[in-house]
Amino acid sequence: MSANDTLEVIIDGTPVTVSQAVLDKYNQPGPRYTSYPTAPEWDDSFGETELRQAFREANAKPDPAPLSLYFHIPFCESLCLYCGCNVVINKHHEVALPYLAHLKREIDRTSAEVDRARKVEQLHWGGGTPTYLSTEQIEDLYSYIETRFSFSPTAEVSIEIDPRVTTDEHCRVLRQVGFNRLSLGIQDFDPLVQKTIHRVQPYEDTRRLFDYCREIGFESINIDLIYGLPHQTAESFSGTVDKIIAMNPDRIALFSYAHVPWMKKQQGSFARFLPEGFEKFRIFTQAISALTAAGYRYIGLDHFARPQDEICRAQDERTLHRNFQGYTTKAGCDLYAMGVSSISALEDVYAQNWRDVQHYYESIDAGRWPTMRGMRVSDEDKLRRSLINRILCHTVVVKSEVERDFGIDFNEHFAPELVRLRELERDGLVRLNDGRIEVAPLGRVFIRNVAMAFDEYVNRAEPALQRVFSKTL
Ligand SMILES: C[S@@+](CC[C@H](N)C(=O)[O-])C[C@H]1O[C@@H](n2cnc3c(N)ncnc32)[C@H](O)[C@@H]1O
CATH class of the missing domain: 3.80.30.20 (tm_1862 like domain)
Incomplete structure (x- = not known):
């Protein structure tokens, strides 16, 4: 199979086209987030x-x-x-x-x-x-x-x-x-x-x-x-x-x-x-x-x-x-x-x-x-744990709700994460707008990758350390 090969699938009622390249890019070791920090x-x-x-x-x-x-x-x-x-x-x-x-x-x-x-x-x-x-x-x-x-x-x-x-x-x-x-x-x-x-x-x-x-x-x-x-x-x-x-x-x-x-x-x-x-x-x-x-x-x-x-x-x-x-x-x-x-x-x-x-x-x-x-768990861990839970449980993050619960300015606090999410948006995993981060159908399959965008530890770790986890697909 080449990186340009694609597959048509239906995810939760929505037709989605996925390329081998996108699949390989996201099917990487990652936590299952039964806890945060893991x-x-x-x-x-x-x-x-x-x-x-x-x-x-x-x-x-x-x-x-x-x-x-x-x-x-x-x-x-x-x-x-x-x-x-x-x-x-x-x-x-x-x-x-x-x-x-x-x-x-x-x-x-x-x-x-x-x-x-x-x-x-x-x-x-x-x-x-x-x-x-x-x-x-x-x-x-x-x-x-x-x-x-x-x-x-x-x-x-x-x-x-x-x-x-x-x-x-x-x-x-x-x-x-x-x-x-x-x-x-x-x-x-x-x-x-x-x-x-x-x-x-x-x-x-x-x-x-x-x-x-x-x-x-x-x-x-x-x-x-x-x-x-x-x-x-x-x-x-x-x-x-x-x-x-x-x-x-x-x-x-x-x-x-x-x-x-x-x-x-x-x-x-x-x-x-x-x-x-x-x-x-x-x-x-x-x-x-x-x-x-x-x-x-x-x-x-x-x-x-x-x-x-x-x-x-x-x-x-x-x-x-x-x-x-x-x-x-x-x-x-x-x-x-x-x-x-x-x-x-x-x-x-x-x-x-x-x-x-x-x-x-x-x-x-x-x-x-x-x-x-x-x-x-630190206060910062609790904030990120709450975001990861929102992604995994609700498939949407409403920024104003996080701001209300944690007293932060969402866009300022998570500026680097929002940049990281732009790439996931280009690949069809999330939809970003002013007030919300929504998980798109493909992102539901790769939801661990979406959550990983907010994981301070995994993004800091050496790739070798990340390999303790199973792959996300
Ligand atoms: C803790 S096990 C106990 C279940 C019970 N002993 C049985 O076999 O019916 C609970 C579940 O974990 C899941 N599980 C175990 N090993 C797994 C693995 N390597 N990958 C994914 N799921 C796994 C299985 O679906 C299993 O039913």
Whole structure:
């Protein structure tokens, strides 16, 4: 293919012509902005003392933020080769016992730092595979959490489940204890793709479990898919998307496959079968077309939702928010995270726990907090974080709103960024006018690049440092 080759695609109902040159120019390493500043900027000068100080400050605010809680269960029975998450592979389920004992000690310490008047609005168990735990362990851990925090009656209580290891009994118990939202890992239904990524998961079994979860009354079911997996083509993936549409989930997360073999060596095994450039772009844009034609709204980055979903109203009203779990209508919560590798995000700080179980156990056994690294966020970081959130959540930045919220002169404060955006405008990613920065259809696909224009750290970093991120397409 030459740089002059072009492709016609429909993005969110609008026909767009893209050249290979533009695709290559923007398909570069970049953050996914689950935080700003992003994790590579945090360091070990921030530890237990700083985190506990931040916890005290959060309680002492005149109007303390409600809570979002995250618990990381790292175990999986087998390794999916594409996986970029923090996992511990072990078929012997006894490994969960010491883990749960340590997690409970962390829950004791963390809950002791939280004012009980602050209500939990959101709770999430992620992994790994939370349903690696037995139903008894799930009941026990959930009630342990429930007695140490105060829950709002409208809390969103969600969990990631891997249909391959989740039984009907698991689902019944999850519903009974209080989970009201599920996220099912699927990725792709194509047999060759599944075999290559070591995740064989027949459609019929997944569909049966999905229908059962609907029947027992989960309020919202999300499905995770990945585009850009080995052997995927636009045609093969459209088969998966059609099956998903037939299942009719409330939300769909369509992640771009993050290829980071320098961190996850096993990903190297299928590198030669990965779709690249135009092909990966076609897989994504074709999926957007099929999902939007079936009535889903393309929320942004990697999320789709039914139009009646509250997330769509929040996007229209510009109250949508993004955190480590993705898009959420629960803006303004402080996230307290527990478990190995988990990340807490309060208004003023980020803090991450040790990423390996050994270090995590050692610090808890020694009576310390398992904080590995973190960062206190400056006022300038908060301003830029808010802009990046506006881009990712609302696809528009209204300058007067930013000026009102932060007391700045937008054009003066962001003069270099506005120059940078002119180039993105020429390439069709944004539309600029006096009062607003609007993300154009092509910019919705390259939204990470649009957000990057306001990232002070990434624009300062050496290109080698930027390479820690996966590519933006
Ligand atoms: C933390 S994982 C846990 C899901 C659960 N263990 C399962 O397999 O069903 C959550 C999601 O992250 C996504 N994910 C994992 N590795 C990824 C990668 N390298 N690139 C993009 N998405 C990835 C997958 O869609 C997965 O369902």
